[in-house]
Amino acid sequence: MNNNRLAAAAIGAALVLSGLTACSDSPDEVVTGDGGATSTTEVTTTQGGGDTGTPDGPEASALEQARQRWAQAGIADYDYEFTTSCECGPEVSDANTVRVRNGRVVGVEYQGMKVDRDVRTVEQYFDSIQAAIDSGVAIDVTYEEQTGRPIRVFLDTEAMAADGGDGTELVAFDSLGEFRERLDAARAAWSESGLVDYSIDHSPVCFCPIDELVTKVVGGEATSTVVSGTNNPPGFDGWSMSIDDMFEEIESAFDSGAARVTATFDDRMGYPTEYYVDVELMMADEEYGMVVRSVSPSGD
Secondary structure: OHHHHHHHHHHOOOOOOOEEOOOOOOOOEEEOOOOOOOOOOOOOOOOOOOOEEEOOOOOHHHHHHHHHHHHHHHOEEEEEEEEEEEEEOOOOEEEEEEEEEEEEEEEOOOOOOOOOOOHHHOHHHHHHHHHHHOOOOOEEEEOOOOOOOOEEEEEOOOOOOOOEEEEEEEEEEEEEEHHHHHHHHHHHHHHOOOOOOEEEEEEEOOOOOOOEEEEEEEEEEEEEEOOOOOOOOOOHHHHHOHHHHHHHHHHHHOOOOEEEEEEEEEEOOEEEEEEEEEEOOOOOOOEEEEEEEEEEEEOO
């Protein structure tokens, strides 16, 4: 295998990104994943026109400028969808989702057949483009104007070879930085409230018969949970949670790349008023969450 083909295996060469923004009607609701968003395409062309890249050529300069814009954007949490194609086998037209948190790939959700290639962060795509330039591969690259992320990269490893083209098309991009910002702000507001002894009137979101629960928290630790209006425990210790535990559950779901996480927070004290997690969109009965009706200081 020659160096050009090694570069092709490392790159995944035709690459297209378009913008995808999750939104909500509620000003205090934070939504990640497939939150009813639609994709819009932003295309600004900075390309090599299919020329062979060189370390000191325009392709290298465009790549460096794109890296700088991406670094300035500071995007570490995002999802993107991709499809694949090549001249050596069938196309994979179903969009597969890659979830990146804190700059690391934490999950991949395949809608169609699983593709035999590595999934990458935006930074790793930059590295792959650099590898193509260093190897003298013919490339045609487009970058998004504001953030610098690659929109389209085409790599033709051997122009005359029947199987010389191979690539990945990224058809949607969803920046999720706002979710972490809102979560951190709500957590800070809760910490500033100073409450460590309190009761929570809440209900789990699940396929279960439990309606209303009351949890007593002492010193920041959940000490007991009963069905509202009784002294009966709900029968599942996982529903005995402090507010801090709920924050941890939301953050853990987000960081692990759950397909969908929604959350609303109290305007004054910051505690979660409702949250919902769907681990995998294509899987049934693994959703969970909580509705918090009130948080009352002990003695109230």
